[in-house]
Amino acid sequence: EPEVTQTPSHQVTQMGQEVILRCVPISNHLYFYWYRQILGQKVEFLVSFYNNEISEKSEIFDDQFSVERPDGSNFTLKIRSTKLEDSAMYFCASSELPGSPLHFGNGTRLTVT
């Protein structure tokens, strides 16, 4: 069964550094998402992406965050200058249509020291 893949599985970075989290969505899906989950808290929406542009973003997704689909398969989340509070599990997801079943990757655990 096709799946969403995310790399790396774990990333450790120092405060102020830039990180890029990578995702390969399911190939025939058109809608892509990033969510995050701080340890012990709810899964929170960050951003959705369709047709090479952001379709919706949350208040968490400030100017420090950006997303890109650099080629036909990858979908990336960049955090320009990481803060301690950015430490979380970051999940990429994709779907065929808005509101249709979401397929999640296994996540990237980001630790900012």
Add this chain to the structure above:
Amino acid sequence: KQEVTQIPAALSVPEGENLVLNCSFTDSAIYNLQWFRQDPGKGLTSLLLIQSSQREQTSGRLNASLDKSSGRSTLYIAASQPGDSATYLCAVPTPTGNQFYFGTGTSLTVIP
């Protein structure tokens, strides 16, 4: 803003027992609801998607119901097994479908 709540936060049952997980949401103007399973340190696996026009959806030992008017959904697990131990999350989409609001989850432990 949509608020999604799940009760109980944690549940421990002996193997073989039938159980019900609850999900409530504040804005009933939803067009579907999804149930997910999350294993420790892993991503979310979609279990069931129930459309607003449906009252129930079944997959194997799982049955999800949806009552939009009361803002509730339940996930029924029959004949629970230790392999069912995980966190179960419900999520509802915004009207655009561009994002989902997640509940805090119910952590289920099935004791052999």
